[in-house]
Amino acid sequence: MSDSKAYSATEREAVYRVIAERRDMRHFRSDAVDPDIIKRMLIAAHQAPSVGLMQPWRFLQVSDSALRQQLYELVNDERLRTAEAMGERKSEFMKLKVEGILDCAEIIVAALPDGREKYVFGRRTLPEMDLASVSCAIQNMWLVARAEGIGMGWVSMFDPQALAQLLKMPASSKPVAILCIGHVDEFYDRPMLVEENWTQERPLEQFIYQNYWPETAEEQGTTSSG
Structure with missing residues (x-):
């Protein structure tokens, strides 16, 4: 007997599909996104769980537009620094498209506020749970965007302090993500970094342990293929 609280098979399939087809997008068109879609994305973000x-x-x-250009320059500065840190993969990295700031229709910066130290519930030993909560909100936005046929990309390649200063944020707040949102010609069939042969996805089985952490990663087949 099926649980009466469960969604219908069609509704469940839609949930599984949007999760599977969500992509971190880098290629956008500049035509406007319906403001109602942006609002629905933000409503979904605000409905995320938080500690x-x-x-x-x-x-x-x-x-x-001038601020958007400054965001691009800040991200590009970090892109160049990241490339230098890549060593032998520098030239390969520089061929990757890592953001769509100047191409997309909308830019939203997700951030942590100041005054977070007053929240102790669930954070006394794990203060980073505030970041986990923001990440849940961003994921909700992503899923709504994909369901609406809109692309979204999470850009994290920036100096947090420089971005906070640029956006005139309070001293103890912290930017988490520059979110590029816009129409796309198509969604990637697989994660872009896989399509660009930068890395490969690994199967779920390599990430599941039983009871205790294995003595070596190799025992669970978790060595990287590069």
Whole structure:
């Protein structure tokens, strides 16, 4: 007997499908996104779970073109620094498209607010749970975007302090993500880094342990293939 609280088979399939087909997008068109879709994305973000119900997400919608250009320059600076840190993979890395800031229709910066130290519930030993909560909010946005046929990309390649200063954020707040949102010609069939042969996905079985952490990663087949 099926559980009466479960969704219908069609509804469940839609949930599984949007999770499987969500992609971190880098290629966008610049035509406008319906403001109602952006609102639905933000409503979904605000419905995310948060530790202690602290709701630590803040969203800065960037509409100023000059500010968008500054965001791009800040990300590009870090892109060059990251390339230098890549060693022998530097030239390969520089061929990757790592953001769509100047191409997409909308930019939203997701951030952690100041004053987070007052929230102790669920954070006394794991203070980073505020970041986990914001990540859940971003994932909700991603799933709504994909369901609406809109692309979204999470850009994390920036100096947090420099970005915070640029956005005039309070001293103890912290930017988490630059979110590029817009129409796309198509969604990647697989994660872009897989399609670009940068890395390969590994099967779920390599990430599941039983009871105790194995003595060596090799015992669970978790060595990287490069």
